[in-house]
Amino acid sequence: MSKPLLLTQMSLDRCSSARKKPEWISTQLTKPNTHFFVSYQGKFLVNAGQLVNLTRTQYDQVNHNRITCIFLGKNLHDDQAVFVLDFSLLSEEQWQELHNRVRLQCSDDLVDLRRALSELSVEVASIAGFANALINWHRSHQFCGYCGSPLLDKEAGHAKQCSDQVCAKLVFPRTDPVVIMIIEHTDEIGITRCLLAGHQRSQGQVISTLAGFVDPGESIEEAVTREVFEEVGLITTSVRYLCSQPWPFPASLMLGFHVKVSSNNTTIDPDEITHVKWCTAQDIASFSDWGSDDDNTQIPGKHSISRYLIDWWCKNQLNVSK
Numbered sequence: 001m002s003k004p005l006l007l008t009q010m011s012l013d014r015c016s017s018a019r020k021k022p023e024w025i026s027t028q029l030t031k032p033n034t035h036f037f038v039s040y041q042g043k044f045l046v047n048a049g050q051l052v053n054l055t056r057t058q059y060d061q062v063n064h065n066r067i068t069c070i071f072l073g074k075n076l077h078d079d080q081a082v083f084v085l086d087f088s089l090l091s092e093e094q095w096q097e098l099h100n101r102v103r104l105q106c107s108d109d110l111v112d113l114r115r116a117l118s119e120l121s122v123e124v125a126s127i128a129g130f131a132n133a134l135i136n137w138h139r140s141h142q143f144c145g146y147c148g149s150p151l152l153d154k155e156a157g158h159a160k161q162c163s164d165q166v167c168a169k170l171v172f173p174r175t176d177p178v179v180i181m182i183i184e185h186t187d188e189i190g191i192t193r194c195l196l197a198g199h200q201r202s203q204g205q206v207i208s209t210l211a212g213f214v215d216p217g218e219s220i221e222e223a224v225t226r227e228v229f230e231e232v233g234l235i236t237t238s239v240r241y242l243c244s245q246p247w248p249f250p251a252s253l254m255l256g257f258h259v260k261v262s263s264n265n266t267t268i269d270p271d272e273i274t275h276v277k278w279c280t281a282q283d284i285a286s287f288s289d290w291g292s293d294d295d296n297t298q299i300p301g302k303h304s305i306s307r308y309l310i311d312w313w314c315k316n317q318l319n320v321s322k
């Protein structure tokens with residue numbers, strides 16, 4: 001594997017024990033150089049490829065009853081605490097009023113993290129991804145799943161507890177495992193190809209690897225075998241784990257595999273797949289990147305694990321053929 005995957009290079013100490021102590025968190029909140037990143041409605045405040053960092057003065061001007069404040073960790077470069085402030089409970093008007101009053105710079109932009117990933121540095125993208133996963137969890141877990149009472153924040157935003165004193169259930173952020181695989185087959189005359197597919201959810205000429213959620217009661221290897229059969233009707237003969245990538249849109253962990261199959265006769269699931277293409281490494285070298293203006297076949301952008309698996313496979317094939 002060459003370049004590390006985006007969202008896997010976070011330069012924060014999560015301080016998993018210290019963050020459970022409210023007095024320690026209070027001390028971090030009052031330090032002059034603590035970082036406060038800003039999020040609103042699933043977007044982040046970004047300027048010149050960096051997350052915008054509120055000053056202490058700006059932080060003090062914020063109405064703290066209407067925000068979700070989550071401790072992310074300590075920056076490994078400067079040892080300063082890093083928090084994210086989510087203002088999603090504010091209306092558009094309230095957000096604009098805050099924007100003007102706190103004097104955020106005019107050039108600061110609220111950007112959709114998924115679209116901005118490729119513009120951020122690897123470290124910044126990882127911190128923003130971590131923040132996004134926690135914000136998504138807070139927004140979707142406001143009430144107890146057992147008794148329906150409101151949940152209260154614990155551990156600086158890394159746990160919640162039911163406000164009903166009898167129930168008092170503790171809940172923690174969840175991650176949903178997803179298997180994603182590059183499928184390979186060598187035909188009777190020795191030509192090796194990988195399978196890429198057009199998905200119902202994809203746009204235009206984009207083809208990519210197969211992927212699917214791990215079911216309850218299933219190992220990740222079983223999930224790979226099941227997904228390959230369900231989506232394209234192929235029998236798996238070998239499953240090899242390669243790498244993983246957190247994908248916080250909203251809460252997935254992508255688990256990447258290299259898979260070999262017994263034949264190239266596919267039967268596609270039309271609810272999921274529009275078409276499949278068996279491709280050599282040379283074929284793939286002629287494709288364009290996702291989002292290109294041309295009508296050429298496109299493959300996912302370089303920040304995704306799907307592209308990482310495709311590039312890994314091509315590199316592997318070229319080494320084999322040397």
Ligand SMILES: [Zn+2]
Nearest residue numbers: 144147162167
């Ligand atoms: Zn409860």
